[in-house]
Amino acid sequence: MANYLYYGDNLEVLRRYIKDDSVDLCYIDPPFNSKRNYNQIYNNIGSEDKAQAQAFIDTWEWDNRAMHGFEEISTNYNGLFTEQAVYLITGLENVLGKGSLLAYLVSMTLRITEIHRVLKPTGSFYLHCDPTASHYLKLVLDAVFCSQGGNFLNEIIWCYRGAGYPKKDFGRRHDLIFRYSKGKEFTFNLDSVREEYAETTKKRFSHYIGNKRGKKDFGQQSLNPLGKQPDDWWEIQPIAPSARERLGYPTQKPEALLERIIKASSNEGDIVLDAYCGCGTTVAVCEKFNRKWIGIDITYQSISLILKRLEDSFGKGVLETIKRHGIPKDMESAIELANKADDRTRKEFEKWAVLTYTNNRALINHKKGADQGVDGVVLFQGDQQTPEKMIFQVKSGKVKSGDIRDLIGTMTLQNASLAIFITLQEPTKEMLTTAKSAGFYRSQYITDSCDKIQIVTVKDIVEKRQRLNIRLSYEVLKSAEKQKLVNFKQGEFDL
Missing domain, CATH: 3.40.1350.10 (Trna Endonuclease; Chain: A, domain 1)
Known part of the structure; x- marks a missing residue:
């Protein structure tokens, strides 16, 4: 199977192109509805351009699109929605009114419903959000997943350091990642995501850690030669301004974060979906660890950045493995x-x-x-x-x-x-x-x-593939760090 990159509205793409029960893992990092302007690429955007405000600034409006989505859910269009999701959204109208937050939740309910449909019975779903609307999003997730035999598995806290503190508030230093399974059976590769023990633990139990024949229990923990089991709070630092990984994309997530998710909840050859793929961190990590992937984004700036990132990281040949939809080709x-x-x-x-x-x-x-x-x-x-x-x-x-x-x-x-x-x-x-x-x-x-x-x-x-051929003084999009694919098979590294 080829990898797929779709340029367009993810709801339309999911409904038209992604088959039922076809995806092993889905991760999304949608706009947070926190009314913060993350837009550094698309700066100086105001009321004169609601198109990009909708796509890149996480504020939402109760407009025709929101009203249409609300009608789909409230009337259970084509029987797509669970009874719980219908009652939840129609009930929230009385609580929230028809405004920004309800528009956001309608949008997310439409898409989460489609993501549940395309996941395999053994599939897993990770939704990345911040505390602004996380409590409402969990209700939506429960209404879609748990009402159909799925399980809520974890509320993962992604902790990170940052610069500056508000004068009248505690410093905000975490995001939330909800983890769900579609069914009772699901992939979880614990040994692939174990963490290194602290130095103090290594010194105290060095004779057990070095003993590959078994484990040693102490308290509620178990020593394992491969490392300790991660907790549900992850201290993974965001990308430093000077890091080679940084591409200049405002909401770029570190590859280390996606590596943990993809390694834990998928296997080589599995299909991973990112319906808000942005600058392509998910697809880049999938390429690195031999997963098949489907990426969707509504803006061509993101699509172009993903293609450049993959070419910079893995060479021009990688572009030949990608089937592109929605990008003009004639x-x-x-x-x-x-x-x-x-x-x-x-x-x-x-x-x-x-x-x-x-x-x-x-x-x-x-x-x-x-x-x-x-x-x-x-x-x-x-x-x-x-x-x-x-x-x-x-x-x-x-x-x-x-x-x-x-x-x-x-x-x-x-x-x-x-x-x-x-x-x-x-x-x-x-x-x-x-x-x-x-x-x-x-x-x-x-x-x-x-x-x-x-x-x-x-x-x-x-048709003639005419392109600009001139020596530029700079590159707008920073080249992604070159990656080397490492396949570990039977004790051998194939570089």
Whole structure:
């Protein structure tokens, strides 16, 4: 089986593409509804762009999407929902009212119901959240899992250190991870996740720890040569700002956290699902430990980052093992993306076009309505000592020569040396002539002089695979640390 990367709404993907009883392990790290702005990639987002606010800032609104989801649950659409889930959500309407929190819980109930469906009878589910809504989420999980023969197994506390403390509060230094099983039987590889004993324990019981023939009980613990059994609180440090693992993604989780979950609750060759895969920590760990994986994310920024992370970590060959859905691969699918009516994804076409053409090296401008005609930027090495700027503008509708004249003015305002105009429609002759009138750019780092304004069609990108070929001054997305796959078989390491 290949690995699958889906670009789109995870509810739609789960319902359309993921089969019943097909997944061994699911981990999700959804938005927390804590009204905190984690957005560092997509900064400066306000009310003018609710699309990205919905996707990247964990605040929720009681909008048409929430009302539709509530109606599905309250009427038990197609018999999808348990009686307990229906009563819970309809009852919470009386307690919470139709607002942000209920919208969040409706969204999560829809998706948790689908995750339960796709899990194998022996499958496990880990939901990562913070204390803001964890008590409500546990009610949802109980209503979906426990009412259908599943078990609540653990409330795992992920403890970590951090900088700074609030003046009138205790320092917040933990997240919660709920662990459930779909049935009575489930995978749990204890020996794969044992922890090293403390030095004091090693000294006191060194003769037992070193004795591989057996164990020695003391108190409520049991000494094992492979290490101690982990507790339900995990002290795993977040990724340091200078760590090679850090990719610049605002909610990135450390690989060590996912390693423990994946090793404990899956085996080699098992299928692991992450329905909010973000920067791809789950899929990267699955690659490292020989698990098959399914990743879903609604933003192309995440999809592009995952592909780059996997290529940086495991080489270009890994991309050949991935089946990609929802990512435009021809004109028909590009046009479909450009014409999406969903307000959450109205900028996705622009992001896809810029990131694809630049091989995921551009910085995206996400400020809809105030982008000043700039959809993306790269800095490249020119003759000046300081980096020079190239700007991108993407159009999916009708285009005309006036668009190029406007772009010339934008170049002046932005102090840009080069501009790329990406268009879904074919450019007119007047547009090509106007672009030529902007003049040529020459540099010692470019073999031939080039037009200051270049027009690239989406057809060039998807059919001719035309890509930006210029020496950049920096990479927006930090390369993931190179990984070495280590297969341990019969006492031998195959590097």
